[in-house]
Every structure is written in structure tokens, then in C-alpha cells.
Amino acid sequence: MIQSEAIRELQRQRMLLQIEYYTEKEAFRRQTEMMGLRRLVQRGDAWFPLRVGKTYYNSLNQLTVEVFRPEEQSDDDHNFEYGKPVQFFKTDGDGMGKGTDGKGTTLKYLSFTGNVSFVDGNRLVVTVPDGTRLADLQDTNSKLGAQLFFDETSYRLMFEALDRVINAKDNRLAELRERVYQEAKKSGSQGGKETGRQGDKETGRQGVKESRSQDISLPWLNPTQERAVNEVIWTKDVMVVHGPPGTGKTTTLVEAINETLRRENQVLVCAQSNMAVDWIAEQLTDRGINVLRIGNPSRVNDKMLSFTYERRFEAHPDYPQLWSIRKAIRELRSGGRKGRGEAYHQKMDRLKSRATELEVRIHAELFNEARVIACTLTGAANKLMDGQKFHTLFIDEAAQALEAACWIAIRRASRIILAGDHCQLPPTVKSIAALKAGLGKTLMERIVENHPEVVTLLEIQYRMNDEIMRFSSDWFYGGRVKSAPQIKHRGILDYDIPMEWKEAGSQGDKESRRGLSLTNEAEAEQTLDILQQYFEKIGKQRILEERIDVGIISPYRAQVQYLRGLIKRREFFKPYRKLISVNTVDGFQGQERDVILISLVRANDEGQIGFLRDLRRMNVAITRARMKLIIIGDVSTMTRHPFYRKLHEYVESLQNL
DSSP: OOOOHHHHHHHHHHHHHHHHHHHHHHHHHHHHHHSOHHHHHHHTSEEEEEEEEEEEEOTTSOEEEEEEOOGGGTTOOOOOOTTOEEEEEEESSOOOSSSTTGGGOOOEEEEEEEEEEEEETTEEEEEEOTTOOGGGTTOTTSEEEEEEOOOHHHHHHHHHHHHHHHHOOSSHHHHHHHHHHSOGGGGTOOSSSSTTTTTTTOOOSTTOOOOGGGOOOOTTSOHHHHHHHHHHHHOSSEEEEEOOTTSOHHHHHHHHHHHHTTTOSOEEEEESSHHHHHHHHHHHHHTTOOEEEOSOOSSOSHHHHTTBHHHHHHHSTTHHHHHHHHHHHHHHHTTOSTTOSHHHHHHHHHHHHHHHHHHHHHHHHHHHHOSEEEEETGGGGSGGGTTOOEEEEEEETGGGSOHHHHHHHHTTEEEEEEEEOTTSOOOOOOOHHHHHTTTTOOHHHHHHHHOGGGEEEOOEESSSOHHHHHHHHHHHSTTOOEEOGGGTTOOSSTTOOSEEEEEOOSOOOEEOTTSSSEEOHHHHHHHHHHHHHHHHHHOHHHHHHHTOOEEEEOSOHHHHHHHHHHHHHOGGGGGGGGGEEEEOTGGGTTOOEEEEEEEOOOOOTTOOOGGGGOHHHHHHHHTSEEEEEEEEEOHHHHTTSHHHHHHHHHHHHHHTO
16 A cells, blocks of 8 residues: 555654654753752752642642742742643752752652643642642652653653554545645645635535635735635635734634634634733633633633633532532542441442533533633643534634644644744754754644645734834734824834844843853943933833833843843842843744834854844744844854844844934
């Protein structure tokens, strides 16, 4: 039997994913063995020391423990998020020396592994296996900590998804596989936007054919957004909404989902990260759409929590009865082995049967009532989703997800709508070999390449001053993105130049004191000097009254941490601290500010710029600003690269207008 090109490529993807798996697992092993606890805490991979709070059974009947880290670590970044595996450890000293036994202490890992159920500020909630000796966590003779454990689960789910799609035969998954990998010229397209699009333009729903003359009118959207929504409605197999920065991708996607729900009872909405799922789910909820969130949100507030599965489950009228039955089962089990005769087993069977009946009823009602099921791509494999099928799957931020992760969710759907921007942040791949061999190529990129006829570009942006936007539009989007008239000339100060490049001081970049990343301390000081001067021009009263917000971006985490420390120590910024946020490029994805400053860090005689060569990251950085963008960087180092040379020339040209 001759294998299709699609199957061969998917097998290749699986091999590359295997390389990535072993690379990440080995890096985790080395990190655990060689890196001291202090550095693990600084990297955000460990919390220490911990205070244990309450333990309880949650609404899903999982044993749960609550722990807290010290208040002084409140502002420290961390990598703990829903679903990630956690291992607890104890130490009889401060545990903050180098290695696993620095300062005469040893980290003793407890015998069980838990999973993050919830994280909010300094509070971490972890589900642990039933029967776990919780007394081990309460030992007052040792200090307790928690470390992220290597995440086997997400890899297992991706491997299973690839195997499933490779082996698919004579079903919808096999059809979608061939459709995605089929090249445009073979699919009947002649390259035009409408030529060859979806054959006879079926909606794909129940085989009903309609005329494209019945396109819906959405006058509150711009023409490219309206076109995208109509393409979503009419698409039979696969469609891409390409949304450059500020073009209203989320607005368009929410409208497309809303219109789809006029034709379908329920849809599945996924994204790579919990934060991206939260954002789209919140927008849908604001439209009055009933959303059921599988997995806990990363942005924690009452509004977000109210549409999670757990909260809805607890709020169901039958839940108090179920809770009482579960409590009776636990009490019966803890009564010792004496007297466990036939009467005991009969009573236990009755209680379990009644509990199962109530669980199934509550679960069915929650899913039947919801119009949108929202989860991460890996969350689509959650046991709660067993048996669930959807006509339409929406994948938001699809350009940030590995292809294998997308196939986890695709198996539950008949057609796929992807939204995102492959000219912004790519998925994270740690193996250089796998990256160079193509593991970083996303499903969205593959579809854009093979089927340009199913891609709709949103062309009008509503975020940036036109002069800030124009360079990105020309370099990344062929000059097709234009500014909406109402924001074209937006600014803060009269006669201000919206985009500037400030030459950095003479100090070079260097490895941070913690050895985690690169810093340029002189450039950091200069960045805050520039911001202070700009604030003085605007005036304190206006900044506070109009709440002019500022983002300081650096590609390097160590520089971000150094800048945060400087801001805390500078008295001048005390009144403005709530208006200033400092983060990496990844941390600012999807966000915007009135003023953005970018500290590029790199300054050396060799012209080395490291991962700043990934221009998609810089596209994100320079498109966060609404009214003012200031780049701080060493011109001689950066402009050896053609992109930064062109960017510098463009900024310089603005000074002469």
C-alpha cells in the first residue's frame, strides 16, 4: 500500500517530536541534578519555602492540598499553571545553596506527584493521589517546597494524537488530514481568493447548499472582518483568519463563533495557552453566550471562575446531595476493616451507584446547556470530554501551537477554523535539531502555504499610530495592513515623533549575576532615564488623570528582572507603578500600552544578537504601542542584521519628516 504524502510528513513530525521530548527530558534531568534550589526559585520552577493550608476533596472528588509561598515573593514570575505536574520536597536547612546538598542540606523528594489545580498570586492548589500521606507535608521539622516536574502528559497526548491521525482511514479525520496536506494546485485552486474555494460553497452542515449571495451583513465590522466571518460560515473543511496586530482578530472570531451558533448547537473553542483560552472565553461570555470552561483559568477573578466546570458543578442543585454521599463513602471506608461483611458491601455499592448516577446527570446537564466548550488543546483530551463531538472547532492563537497539539482537538470536530498570526510569536521548541528540521512549522503555516485560497487577512488595524504600524505592515504583511482613520494620528504630545531609536550607552551585554540570561545594566538605567524624561514632559497630573500606561519590554528575562528592581528603587516612579509593567516579549503577546520602551540589551564587538534574529518576536514588540514607541539599543551591534538596519533607517526617516 502506497503511503500518502500526508502520512509520511506526519511520521516525520512524530520523529521530530520524539527528539524534542528527549531533549527537554534530558535538560530537565540536568537542571534538577545540577541547579541549586535558589536558581530554581529564581527561574520560577520552584516555590520555597511553603506554608501548608487546608486539605479537602474538590468538586471532582480529588484530594487537594493548598500551599502558600512567602509574601515577599509576590512579584516573582513563575511557571506554575493548571495541569502541570508538581513534586514536593523537604529540606532540613535553608536549602538555598548550590547543588542538592548546599550548606549541608539535602532535598528529599516525597514519593508522590501532584498536579496544579489552581494558582493565584502566592496560593497554589495541588491535586494529589487519593491515599497520599498528608502528614508528610505537615512535618514541622523540615521546610517544604514544590518543584515543577517533567510533563510527560502533554507529550503522551501529542504522540497519541499523531498516531491517531496517521492511522485514520475512511473517516472524517482522514479526510481532514489529506485536505490539510494536499497542495493548492492539486485541490483545484488557481490562486485566486475565491477560485476553487470550497467547491460548490456548501456550508458543510447537514449537506445544505446555499448561494453565496446570501452572505450576511455585519455593518459594525469593517469589510475584511465581515468577509472573514462569512468565510467561516461557508467553509466546509478548513479556514484561516490571519489577524496582524491590532486588526481585531478577537472581535472577528467572537462574531464568527456567534454566527456559527445560529446554525449549530455547540462549538469547541481551543487555544495553546490557558491565558488565550481565558481571553476568548471572557469575550464570548460578555456577549451573553453560555461558555463552559474545561480546566481552570490563569486569570483569576469571580467572572472567570463562574464559567469553569468545577464552579458550575458545585452550583448544580444536585451537588449538595452528591457531596453528602461522597462524604458517607469516605467515612465508611475509614471505619476500619472490621465488620466489612455483606451489609457493608451492599451499602457501599448503593452509595457508589447513587453517586455515579448524580455525577452523570450533572455532567450531562452542564454540557447540554453550554453553547461553547472552551479549553486548551491538550485539555481537549480531558476525561470530561469523553464522547463529545463537535461540528466546528475554533483554534485561537493557532500560530503558537505545535501541529501535534492541534490534532488532539481536531479529532473531535468535522471542520477547523484557525485564527492567529504566523508573523508573531512561534511555538517554543527547545531542540535546535528538531527546530531546524521543521518541528516549529505549525499547522496554520502549513495551511497558509498549501491553501492560500482559504486564508483571509484582516487589513485594518485599530491600535497604533500609523507611523508605528507602517514598518511592520511593510516588512511582514506586504504593506496590506492599513490604519483606521480615527487612530491614524493618535499621540500624547503635540509635534511628538511617534517612533524613536535611542542609542544605548557604551557598556556591553553580559551574563546576569544569576547566570540565567543576559543583562545590560547601563542600558536599563538609560531606559528608565528616558521614561522619566518623557513623563516629565507629559506632566504628573495628566499621566494620573488619563491613566497613561507604559510597557517596558526586553527579550531577556534577566534584564526584565533588573528593570523591575530599578523601578522599585527609584522614588520618581512611585506614583506611577500601577501604570508601568515590565515583561518579556512573550509576556506582552496580545497586550498593548500607550507607551512602549524596548531594551534590546545586545551590545558587543562581534555583532552577536542571539535570538533577536527571530524577527517574529520583534514584530510583537514593536506593535504593542498605541501612541509612542522608543527603542533603546546599540546601533552598531543591531544594524549588522538587515532587519534592524532597515528598522533603524525607517525610524531615522521619521525624524526628518
